[in-house]
Amino acid sequence: MARIDHYNDPHAPQATTIRTAVSAVVRDQAGRVLMIRRTDNNRYAIPGGGMEPGETVTGAVVREVGEETGINVEVTGFIGIYSNPRHVIEFSDGEVRQEFSLCFAARPIGGQVRTSDESSEVDWVEPDQLAELDIHPSIRLRIQHGLEDRTQPYYT
Incomplete structure (x- = not known):
């Protein structure tokens, strides 16, 4: 299913649903960030x-990271709550969802890098190389907060 992320777009469709989502800034011992290239928006x-x-939220994080990577x-740790109503996701099936994601910090404890139906690429990326990648501003904000090692979680 394809998706279009509308961000600060006055012509974006109105959100019709909110679904609890989780995400993770996973860093290895060298400080690299685990990144995927999404198959639904490239x-x-x-x-x-x-x-x-x-599921618990942490159980969902473990499952999602494992499935996709x-x-x-x-x-x-907990990085923050991202619920910007100006970020809506329009899916090809007609659903329009408001962003609502709980973002966590995580570390690898095993497994092997591989792609999935949701990820066409999976790689460990040096933080200084992130600027070169096409990353949605909402995701870039989560990564920034994860790299800052904040003492308090972010929330919107």
Whole structure:
């Protein structure tokens, strides 16, 4: 399913749903960030996705990162809540969703990098190389906050 991210767009369609999503800034021992290239919009992002019934938020983080990247992680902290109503995601099935994501810090504990149906590329990226990648501003903000090692979580 394809998606279009509308960001600060006065002509964006009105959101019709909100779904709890999780994402993670995963850093290895060298400080590199685990990045995927999404198959639904061809942009780079941190791994993440929707929570499923019966899951905890940290359980959803572990599952989503594993599904999209092949990397097993341990959640190590909370980065923030991202719920900007000016960021809506329009899906090809007609759904228009307001951004609502809980972003966590995590570290790898095993697994092997691999792609999935949701990720056409998976790679560890040096922080100074992130500027070269096509990353949505909302995701870039989460990465920035994750790299800052903030003492308080971000919230909107």
